[in-house]
Amino acid sequence: MRSISSLLVALALSPMSAMAAREVFAHYMVGNTYGQTLDDWAKDIQLAKAASIDGFALNAGPTDSYGEEQLDLAYQAAEANNFKLFISFDMLCCGTWDVSTVAKFINAHKDSSAQFKVGGKPMVSTFEGTNFVSQWSEVESSTGQLFLVPDWASMGPQTFATHLDVVDGAFVWDAWPLGTTPATKTTDSDNQWISAINGKPYMMAVSPWFYTRLPQYSKNWNWDSDTLWFDRWESVIDVLPQYVEIITWNDYGESHYIGPIRSQGIVSGAEVYVNNMPHDAWRFILPYYIAAYKAGTRDVTVPTEGAMFWYRTTPKAVCGDGSTTCGNAGTGGSAVNCVRDSVFVVTASNTATSVEVTIGGQGKTFSVPKGVKLVELPFSGRVGDVVVKVNGKTATGPAKITNSCPSSGYVNFNAVVGSTS
Structure with missing residues (x-):
């Protein structure tokens, strides 16, 4: 029979103990960073840190000619500013990923001091990618250990639960009321996913808004977001998930950016509803809510009144x-x-x-x-x-x-x- 001291040592070394600290990330669209400089990355990281955000989830597509260069700059800036990053492979937006390319992206940055790791394993996520599920074992063979927390929301929680042998947790791109009439976003879906993944870490999506009018991409809708930024953070304190991912830092075309507007990152057609519409002040409340989330209670001091x-x-x-x-x-x-x-x-x-x-x-x-x-x-x-x-x-x-x-x-x-x- 193992002694109490040996059990404590084992727990201290276990992956679950490494997951004990709650973390907040912001989804960052690398596809919107054409021409971005190292200084631009550093400024965004400093702004995020000032808002108590722990890191960026770097949404990377397979066809961005500048994507690898921008990932290099992101990791370089994060290393210099004690900030954490992980790659979120966009498997829906554009082109097709293959095992060798996914592995190349991971191997390029897995040893960086800025790479977010859980139990020594580099975190990796996705935006969708349900047709890539069986290939993650090959990716892991080519990269070593991974901590895979994908967004396969289109599967639904019950089907996702049949793949728990493949994943280490779940991220769900579900931050808005899904009804087509005015509605308040509830935690019903979050609770269904948490139940389905049977104790594995859950990354909860939080977003302030969603309006997009890009007919060339068959996108022209608005979700009920009037009080969403407040409602969803209140829900975070109720649910207390392992991780939170803010959607997004810089997706201007969908109007849910909380970072500064960079004109070169605005997709053509979105200028008419993004220019002169700053969202930076949505970060004002983050130091309070992130402190409350990490403490597990709303009863924390307001950092800035x-x-x-x-x-x-x-x-x-x-x-x-x-x-x-x-x-x-x-x-x-x-x-x-x-x-x-x-x-x-x-x-x-x-x-x-x-x-x-x-x-x-x-x-x-x-x-x-x-x-x-x-x-x-x-x-x-x-x-x-x-x-x-x-x-x-x-x-x-x-x-x-x-x-x-x-x-x-x-x-x-x-x-x-x-x-x-």
Whole structure:
């Protein structure tokens, strides 16, 4: 019979003990990095670290001529800034991966000090790739040990569970309400996946928004995202998954970027709804929520008191909807059916306080409790500057609310985001 001390040593050396620390990553589209420099990578890493993000999941496609060069720069910058990375192989977007190419990408970076590892194994993920399942054993033979946490969401949890001998965990690209009418994202799907993977690590997807209008790619929809950034982080504290992956740092075409806008990374056609629509301030609340997630409780000190806020810059009925649907299936009708004309504000305070929210000088003062609170001010016909005042701090939003149709000729369902710091 093993002694207590030998059992403790065994547990300390086990992969599960190595997984004990919760980690937060942001999904980073390498395909949007054409012309990006080492300094650009370093700046993004520093911004992410300031928001308490632990690393980037580097979405890499097989046909990006500059992809390998950009991965090299990413790892070089991460090594210099004590930041973690892992590759997420995009197996749906473009082209076809083969075993030798996947292995080459992994082998190029697996020994980097920036490579995120679990129990000494380099983390690897995917975006889909259900036709590649049987080939991962060959990849492992060519690379050594892997810690594979793929996104095979299209399988569903029950089918995924038949492949637990292949994977080390599950990532699920499921951060938005999946109904085609207004809905709040629940944790039902997360719980189904957690149950199906039988104790293996779960990487939970969190996203602030989803609007895309790229007809050339058959993409023209808007998910109900009005309060999603708040709702989903609240759900993270309820679920306490092993890992969290934010979707995304820089996918401008789908409007869920939380990093700075780089014009060279905007896919053609998305400029009309991305330019001058900053989202950086969505990072304001991350130090609080990530601290709470890692501590396993909401009862943590708010690192920076203040507020963040977001809104669309016109009422939803100011002009045509651009044929944008509510949900990608379109059965919910027009996107106007799943958005509210409101300014959404999240306050963060270590004491009970009040927050004043105005549009064009008219609005309301809300009483808010200690901690984090969401409040909402409907447009109600008001136009002008959006101003938020809380804890002695005042911030004006990045853009005015107007009753003028955008120059595109249709409503922009993307949001602008501001904060008091």
